[in-house]
Amino acid sequence: xxxxxxxxxxxxxxxxxxxxxxxxxxxxxxxxxxxxxxxxxxxxxxxxxxxxxxxxxxxxxxxxxxxxxxxxxxxxxxxxxxxxxxxxxxxxxxxxxxxxxxxxxxxxxxxxxxxxxxxxxxxxxxxxxxxxxxxxxxxxxxxxxxxxxxxxxxxxxxxxxxxxxxxxxxxxxxxxxxxxxxxxxxxxxxxxxxxxxxxxxxxxxxxxxxxxxxxxxxxxxxxxxxxxxxxxxxxxxxxxxxxxxxxxxxxxxxxxxxxxxxxxxxxxxxxxxxx
Amino acid sequence: xxxxxxxxxxxxxxxxxxxxxxxxxxxxxxxxxxxxxxxxxxxxxxxxxxxxxxxxxxxxxxxxxxxxxxxxxxxxxxxxxxxxxxxxxxxxxxxxxxxxxxxxxxxxxxxxxxxxxxxxxxxxxxxxxxxxxxxxxxxxxxxxxxxxxxxxxxxxxxxxxxxxxxxxxxxxxxxxxxxxxxxxxxxxxxxxxxxxxxxxxxxxxxxxxxxxxxxxxxxxxxxxxxxxxxxxxxxxxxxxxxxxxxxxxxxxxxxxxxxxxxxxxxxxxxxxxxxxxxxxxxxxxxxxxxxxxxxxxxxxxx
Numbered sequence: 001x002x003x004x005x006x007x008x009x010x011x012x013x014x015x016x017x018x019x020x021x022x023x024x025x026x027x028x029x030x031x032x033x034x035x036x037x038x039x040x041x042x043x044x045x046x047x048x049x050x051x052x053x054x055x056x057x058x059x060x061x062x063x064x065x066x067x068x069x070x071x072x073x074x075x076x077x078x079x080x081x082x083x084x085x086x087x088x089x090x091x092x093x094x095x096x097x098x099x100x101x102x103x104x105x106x107x108x109x110x111x112x113x114x115x116x117x118x119x120x121x122x123x124x125x126x127x128x129x130x131x132x133x134x135x136x137x138x139x140x141x142x143x144x145x146x147x148x149x150x151x152x153x154x155x156x157x158x159x160x161x162x163x164x165x166x167x168x169x170x171x172x173x174x175x176x177x178x179x180x181x182x183x184x185x186x187x188x189x190x191x192x193x194x195x196x197x198x199x200x201x202x203x204x205x206x207x208x209x210x211x212x213x214x215x216x217x218x219x220x221x222x223x224x225x226x227x228x229x230x231x232x233x234x235x236x237x238x239x240x241x242x243x244x245x246x247x248x249x250x251x252x253x254x255x256x257x258x259x260x261x262x263x264x265x266x267x268x269x270x271x272x273x274x275x
Numbered sequence: 276x277x278x279x280x281x282x283x284x285x286x287x288x289x290x291x292x293x294x295x296x297x298x299x300x301x302x303x304x305x306x307x308x309x310x311x312x313x314x315x316x317x318x319x320x321x322x323x324x325x326x327x328x329x330x331x332x333x334x335x336x337x338x339x340x341x342x343x344x345x346x347x348x349x350x351x352x353x354x355x356x357x358x359x360x361x362x363x364x365x366x367x368x369x370x371x372x373x374x375x376x377x378x379x380x381x382x383x384x385x386x387x388x389x390x391x392x393x394x395x396x397x398x399x400x401x402x403x404x405x406x407x408x409x410x411x412x413x414x415x416x417x418x419x420x421x422x423x424x425x426x427x428x429x430x431x432x433x434x435x436x437x438x439x440x441x442x443x444x445x446x447x448x449x450x451x452x453x454x455x456x457x458x459x460x461x462x463x464x465x466x467x468x469x470x471x472x473x474x475x476x477x478x479x480x481x482x483x484x485x486x487x488x489x490x491x492x493x494x495x496x497x498x499x500x501x502x503x504x505x506x507x508x509x510x511x512x513x514x515x516x517x518x519x520x521x522x523x524x525x526x527x528x529x530x531x532x533x534x535x536x537x538x539x540x541x542x543x544x545x546x547x548x549x550x551x552x553x554x555x556x557x558x559x560x561x562x563x564x565x566x567x568x569x570x571x572x573x574x575x576x577x
Contacts, residue, residue, distance in 0.1 A: 008380070008384075009384035009387050009388070010384065012380030013381060013384040013385065013396065016377070016378075016380070016381035016384070016461075017381075017399060019457075020457065021403070023414040023415055024403065024410075026414065026417065026418065026424060027413070079291065079295055082287075082288045082292045083296075085288050086288050086289040086292065086293070089288075090288075093289060099296075100571060102300055103296070104567045104570055105300070105567065108507065108511040108563060109511075109512075110511070110514060110515020110516070110517075111515070112555075113307075113515060113552045113555060114300075116539065116549065117300075117303030120303060120306045120307055120549070121302060124306050140295070140296070140299040143296075172284060173284055193405075197405050197407075201407040201409065203408075204518065207540075208539075221413070222409060225409075225413050225522060229413070229416050229417050234417075237407070237410040237413065237414075240407055240410060241407070244407075252398065
């Protein structure tokens, strides 16, 4: 197989990844630039990181964003996992077509439409715009992403395990929590992380649904970017990229370790069974 | 008892997320529709009420009479909006094709990479998706500016003697969309290409087919589901894109997401921005339904 990996394929991959990573790399490099002019290199410096710490508006926004992201990701993971179970386990119920439509449509729906429609809902029911409304909005679109991630894992899940547990007397609820959930856990965790980063990242929907007291970090960054490129934004961006990269790497290490552990347990069980 | 719980549990598993999406995703569209038929008013919220149920049936009838399609007539009569819709569709279509042309070789290369390398490559495609969209768009401002890094490089290499004007043009929007949505194209393409049986290609080549002919006759047709899924995932959100045209396209470029945003935030005209949203949704309904059907089919096959 390795022999068929031609020169063209290798070139496509190298160029493709250069295209994907070079802009991010440049952004990170220039966050350590001494000069206020972002594109002129004037020596290494961490002064922009230091000046971030004294930027109260930015720090407040970061705190709001972290709380919104944490709460919305957690609720979205519960709802999204339920939706994924509903979609894979119950192939026939009334309104299933609408249900799957409601799951898939938000994935591609332009954010301006989702944002505007949620705002009008909140206004219609008289809910004041702020922390709560942003969180509700974020739960709504990110639960669909969680549902898709978890569903793709559930589809390949061997149901006989769960049935075996129930044959041995476990209630469906217990079977789910003790057999199914541990197995689909990697997907649930990556669903949570995806929901968290989506919320961390969202500008458009937050701009529509947030009120004066709850400016999120992307809203803050956006208003500064409109005024021009500054090394300070590069520094915030670098920190955000760093956090996300650490999270993703940590999660993949944890997943890998779980995999190894599981395989070892399976082997052990098999050996015992044979012996 | 257990069975009772199980039945109740299965109901709950369906009902809770269903109800949530119903209330927070479906109902809002009807509110948008309703307000798009209303009139702008100097009030909080800034529109005249329609279909309010608080005045009973008589009030409902009166409100229904006040319904107006004026916003729609206005939208259709103003060439600005029509141009914004058309140019959004055009920009999204061109960007989708560009993303496909760039994404396909990458996905193809990944699918034929040594087996041990594939998870790493897959991870590397997904990773940029995890980093903030806004930040990735922002990164391009520093690159594309007249005094930006790309122009510096090209001037240094002597390729050009005048800085290129890229930022605040449609070209910058294309670059932004291709860059931001590339993972959405590569992932479905990779999924179909990876499952493909490559012995088919070998057989074709043994029978005298050139590699290029084999690609056109076998690889491409077999990867069509991935092409469709990837194109939909890029095209649909790109039509309503706001951040990219706003930050990279400047004030001279026209896209409907930007129009809706400024109607809402600058002009504070909620009914007109609702009408803009309704028409945008009507344009996108066909591709969205198509996308959802294709997804459902793909899932059933799996």
